[in-house]
Amino acid sequence: MAVAGRATELLWTRAKVLVWGRLSALSLVDQGLISGSGFILNLLLARWLPAETYGAFAVAFAVFLFASGFHNVLLLEPMSVFGPASYADRLRDYFQSQLKVHAVLAGTLSGLILLSAVALKAYGLRTPLTGALMGSGIALPFLLLLWLARRMCYVVQSPFSAVMGSVFYFVAMVAGLVALRQRGMLNPFTAFLLVAAASTLASALLLYQHGIFGPGSEPQGSLGWREVIRENWGYGRWLVASTALYAACSQTQTFLTAGLLGLGLAGVLRAMQMPSLVMTQMVVASGLLVMPSMSRDFGLGRIAHLRRKATLTSAALAAIALVYAAALFVAASPIERVLFGGKYASFAWLIPLLGLMPLCTGFATGYSMALRASQRPQFDLLANSVSAPMAVVSAVLFIRWWGIGGAAASTVLGFAAYAAVFFLSYRARPWDCRGMARNGD
Known part of the structure; x- marks a missing residue:
C-alpha cells in the first residue's frame, strides 16, 4: 500500500509539473505576442515614417507607458491577488466590478492625456506631437481593456484564452x-486609432468568453465597484510611488531628448533601443518564472536554497545579456540595416551602448526577485528612489554635454543604479526569515 501510495504521489506530482509547465509556456507565448506586437508597431513606424513624425509617436507611446503603470498597480495586480483568493465563487460579478473600476481609472488617465493634447493645440504649436497625444489618449482605455481581459484569463487559469x-x-x-500605409493614411494618430480598434475587438472576444456580457451576464450578487476600488487602492497605493519613480528612470530620457534636441532625435533614441528591449523582455519573463519557486523556498524556511537561486539567476541572466550586448557591439551596423534599412545608420553606435540596459536588468533580476519573494517590497521603492533622481539629473546634464549619446548613457546609468541598489540590499539584508533557521532546508 505504501509503495502504491508513493507511486500515486509521484504521478500526481508529475501531472502537476506538466500542467504548470504548460501554463507557463502559454504565458510566455502570450507575453511574447503582446511584446512582439509593440515591437512590430514601433519597428514599422520607425521604418515608414519620417524621423520627426516617428519621434512624436515615440513620445506619445512613452506617455502611454507611464500612465499604464498606474493601471497595473491599481487594477491588474490587485485583481490577480484578490480575485482567486477572495472572489473565486463569484468571479463574474468581480470582473464586472473591475470593468467599472477600469472605466473610471482609464477614463481619468485618458482625459489627462487628451487635455495635454488640447493644451498644445491651444498654444498654437504646430507639431505632430499634438495628434500623437490625441491618439494615445483615445487608444489608452481600449488597449488597457485588452490587458485587463488577458489578466482575467490568468485569474481563471486559462492562459490559452489569453x-x-x-x-x-x-x-x-x-x-x-x-492597409494604412498602402492607402497613404499612416501617421501617429491613425496608428493609435488602429491599436484602439484591434484592442476593442480582441477584448470583446475575451470578455464574451468570460461571460462578462451576453446571455446570462446579469450580476448575481451585491458586489459594488466602490468596494472593489477601495480594496484595489489599499493594495496598490504602496506601489504608486515606485511606479512613478520607475517611469521617471526609464522614460525621462525620451521626454528630455524631445524637448532639448527635437522629436526627430527622440525617435532615433527609441528606435535604437529596440534591439535591447527584446532581451529586456526575455529577462523580465525569466524572472517572473523563477519567483514562485523562490517564494516557496522562503515560506518553507529554505533560505540557503533561495539565496542560491537568486545568485544563479542573476549570474545566468547577466551572462546571457552580456553575450547579447557583445553581439550587438559586433553587429550593430548590420542589425540597423536589417531593422531600419540604413535609415539610422549614423546612429547605429547607440545600439551596443543601449544593449547594456538588459545586462543591468539581468544582474538585478535574481536579487530583486529574492527580496520580493521574502516579502520585502520596500526594497523596490528604495531602488527606484535612488535610480530615478540619478537618471533625471544625469539626463539633463548628459544630453546638454553629449546630445543623444548622453541620453543613452543616462538611460544605462539609471538601470545600473537600480541594479546596484538591489545587489547591495540583498547583501545587507538579514536573512533570518522571521526566526527560521538561516540555512534551513
Missing part, C-alpha cells in the same frame, strides 16, 4: 498597419 486574444490583436494590428 493567447487567442493576443493572436487576434497581433494579426489585426499588423494587417491594419499595412
Whole structure:
C-alpha cells in the first residue's frame, strides 16, 4: 500500500509539473505576442515614417507607458491577488466590478492625456506631437481593456484564452498597419486609432468568453465597484510611488531628448533601443518564472536554497545579456540595416551602448526577485528612489554635454543604479526569515 501510495504521489506530482509547465509556456507565448506586437508597431513606424513624425509617436507611446503603470498597480495586480483568493465563487460579478473600476481609472488617465493634447493645440504649436497625444489618449482605455481581459484569463487559469486574444490583436494590428500605409493614411494618430480598434475587438472576444456580457451576464450578487476600488487602492497605493519613480528612470530620457534636441532625435533614441528591449523582455519573463519557486523556498524556511537561486539567476541572466550586448557591439551596423534599412545608420553606435540596459536588468533580476519573494517590497521603492533622481539629473546634464549619446548613457546609468541598489540590499539584508533557521532546508 505504501509503495502504491508513493507511486500515486509521484504521478500526481508529475501531472502537476506538466500542467504548470504548460501554463507557463502559454504565458510566455502570450507575453511574447503582446511584446512582439509593440515591437512590430514601433519597428514599422520607425521604418515608414519620417524621423520627426516617428519621434512624436515615440513620445506619445512613452506617455502611454507611464500612465499604464498606474493601471497595473491599481487594477491588474490587485485583481490577480484578490480575485482567486477572495472572489473565486463569484468571479463574474468581480470582473464586472473591475470593468467599472477600469472605466473610471482609464477614463481619468485618458482625459489627462487628451487635455495635454488640447493644451498644445491651444498654444498654437504646430507639431505632430499634438495628434500623437490625441491618439494615445483615445487608444489608452481600449488597449488597457485588452490587458485587463488577458489578466482575467490568468485569474481563471486559462492562459490559452489569453493567447487567442493576443493572436487576434497581433494579426489585426499588423494587417491594419499595412492597409494604412498602402492607402497613404499612416501617421501617429491613425496608428493609435488602429491599436484602439484591434484592442476593442480582441477584448470583446475575451470578455464574451468570460461571460462578462451576453446571455446570462446579469450580476448575481451585491458586489459594488466602490468596494472593489477601495480594496484595489489599499493594495496598490504602496506601489504608486515606485511606479512613478520607475517611469521617471526609464522614460525621462525620451521626454528630455524631445524637448532639448527635437522629436526627430527622440525617435532615433527609441528606435535604437529596440534591439535591447527584446532581451529586456526575455529577462523580465525569466524572472517572473523563477519567483514562485523562490517564494516557496522562503515560506518553507529554505533560505540557503533561495539565496542560491537568486545568485544563479542573476549570474545566468547577466551572462546571457552580456553575450547579447557583445553581439550587438559586433553587429550593430548590420542589425540597423536589417531593422531600419540604413535609415539610422549614423546612429547605429547607440545600439551596443543601449544593449547594456538588459545586462543591468539581468544582474538585478535574481536579487530583486529574492527580496520580493521574502516579502520585502520596500526594497523596490528604495531602488527606484535612488535610480530615478540619478537618471533625471544625469539626463539633463548628459544630453546638454553629449546630445543623444548622453541620453543613452543616462538611460544605462539609471538601470545600473537600480541594479546596484538591489545587489547591495540583498547583501545587507538579514536573512533570518522571521526566526527560521538561516540555512534551513
